[in-house]
Amino acid sequence: MTDVATAFVPGHVTGFFTTERDDDPTKAGSRGGGIALDDGVEVTVRPADETAISLDGVDLEMGAVERVLDALEATATVSGETDLPLGAGFGVSGAMALGTALATSEAFDRPLSENELVTIAHGAEVQAGTGLGDVVGQARGGMPLRLEPGGPQHNYIDAIPERTRVEYYVIDELSTEDVLSGDTHTLSTAGQRALSRVVGEPTLSSFMRASRQFAREAELLTPDVREVVMDVADAGGEASMAMLGETVFAPGRGLTDAGYDAQVTSVHPGGATLLE
Numbered sequence: 001m002t003d004v005a006t007a008f009v010p011g012h013v014t015g016f017f018t019t020e021r022d023d024d025p026t027k028a029g030s031r032g033g034g035i036a037l038d039d040g041v042e043v044t045v046r047p048a049d050e051t052a053i054s055l056d057g058v059d060l061e062m063g064a065v066e067r068v069l070d071a072l073e074a075t076a077t078v079s080g081e082t083d084l085p086l087g088a089g090f091g092v093s094g095a096m097a098l099g100t101a102l103a104t105s106e107a108f109d110r111p112l113s114e115n116e117l118v119t120i121a122h123g124a125e126v127q128a129g130t131g132l133g134d135v136v137g138q139a140r141g142g143m144p145l146r147l148e149p150g151g152p153q154h155n156y157i158d159a160i161p162e163r164t165r166v167e168y169y170v171i172d173e174l175s176t177e178d179v180l181s182g183d184t185h186t187l188s189t190a191g192q193r194a195l196s197r198v199v200g201e202p203t204l205s206s207f208m209r210a211s212r213q214f215a216r217e218a219e220l221l222t223p224d225v226r227e228v229v230m231d232v233a234d235a236g237g238e239a240s241m242a243m244l245g246e247t248v249f250a251p252g253r254g255l256t257d258a259g260y261d262a263q264v265t266s267v268h269p270g271g272a273t274l275l276e
Contacts, residue, residue, distance in 0.1 A: 005106035006044040006275045007099040010141060010268035011037035011084050012091035012134045013168070014243040015211030016194035016218075019132060019184040020149035025123035029149035030132035031195055033207055035249070036141045037166060039265040041082040041092060042275070043099025045107045048077045055080040055096070064097035064131075067124035072101070074108045083263075087173035089245025094134030097121040098272050106274055114139070119151035129180060141271035143207065145198060160202045163269055167255040167262035171224050172246040179220070179244050190217035204251055211240035222246055231258040 017032030051069055053062050054077075065078055078100050084090040101117040101124075104110065112120075122135040136155055137144045143160035179187075194210035212229065215221040221229075225241045228248045232239035237254025241247065248255065255262035 002107050004044060004046045005103040006042055007102035007272060008040055008042050008275055009095035009099045009138050009272040010040040012094065012137045013037065013089060013249050014091075014133065014137070015207055015240060016191045016214035017133055017243060018188040018191035018195070019180060022150070025126040026119050027150040027154050028126050028132070029122065029136070029151070029155065030191070031146050031149055032133055032191055033143070033145045033160075033195060033198055033210070034133070034137045035143050035166060036138060036268040036271070037090070037265045038268045039084055039090075039263070040268065041080050041084065041095035041099055043096060043103055044079045045100060045103035046077045047107060048075060051075050051077070053078045055086065055092075056082065062093065062096055063128035064093055064121070064125040065100045067127055068097050068100045068121055069104065071120045071124065072104045072108065072110050074104045076104060076107065085170050085173075087175070087245060088170045089174070089242030089247045091131065091134030091138060093128070093130040094121070094125050094138055097125050098135050098138055102272060102274055115152040119153060122151040132180065139271045142269050143204070143267060145195065145202070147195075147199070158199070158202070160198070160204060160207055162204045163267045164204060164251045165253070165264065165266050166249060166251055167253065167264055168242065168247055168249040169228060169255050169260045169262045170245070170247045171228070174244045174246050187218040187220070190214050193217070205238065208238040208240055208251065215241045220244070228255075228258070228260065231260070234258070
């Protein structure tokens with residue numbers, strides 16, 4: 001056991017997805033595609049007498065993190081630091097869960113493999129209702145395509161072999177739990193079509209087109225997001241909606257060229273990792 005351990009987990013923007021239910025949370029999840037981002041979350045775990053969780057210095061309850069600690073039989077303070085906004089489609093809850101799993105394994109000397117830790121974090125987030133595929137994408141990095149649902153022992157992951165500058169513009173928050181708890185048949189049908197298109201043409205441009213079409217077909221596109229996406233198109237760029245948040249993301253300089261004061265990051269080629 002060490003005094004402290006810290007992990008970095010990239011942010012993750014989902015372009016399209018399905019929902020796949022199963023009584024076993026490690027088999028449940030989603031198919032879909034996304035982008036891992038250099039902007040991410042640093043998660044620090046310290047053994048403690050009582051569990052406490054904070055993000056950017058604010059104490060909060062986070063069911064996925066608590067479930068990870070329970071699975072690893074650990075009592076700890078978990079501190080997250082990020083520049084990403086919460087509830088805006090960047091997989092912050094998944095990052096906290098995965099970072100907690102990796103750092104807890106190190107801090108408490110739990111001899112588990114990476115796939116085992118990713119499975120624990122994925123199952124915890126599914127049970128918490130805060131995500132279905134971010135953890136797997138964040139563990140992979142790059143532009144992952146999740147071809148099967150579930151944790152890494154069930155999920156086959158491919159990827160689009162590209163790296164690019166990415167801009168994002170946050171309008172407001174959306175509740176992932178509210179969307180996932182409703183009727184998702186239309187959403188899943190649209191997500192499977194989008195995934196099939198991108199598997200057939202695994203390029204950044206194909207991914208962006210499929211993501212925009214998914215947002216429309218799944219009836220997730222809000223008027224404010226639609227306006228920004230159209231502005232980017234009028235300026236000669238490509239943009240889409242981050243799932244699930246009222247956030248627009250664009251490769252290259254799409255948002256800047258359209259006149260928006262966007263945040264700038266890039267595709268993160270590697271997955272989550274422990275820091276020295």
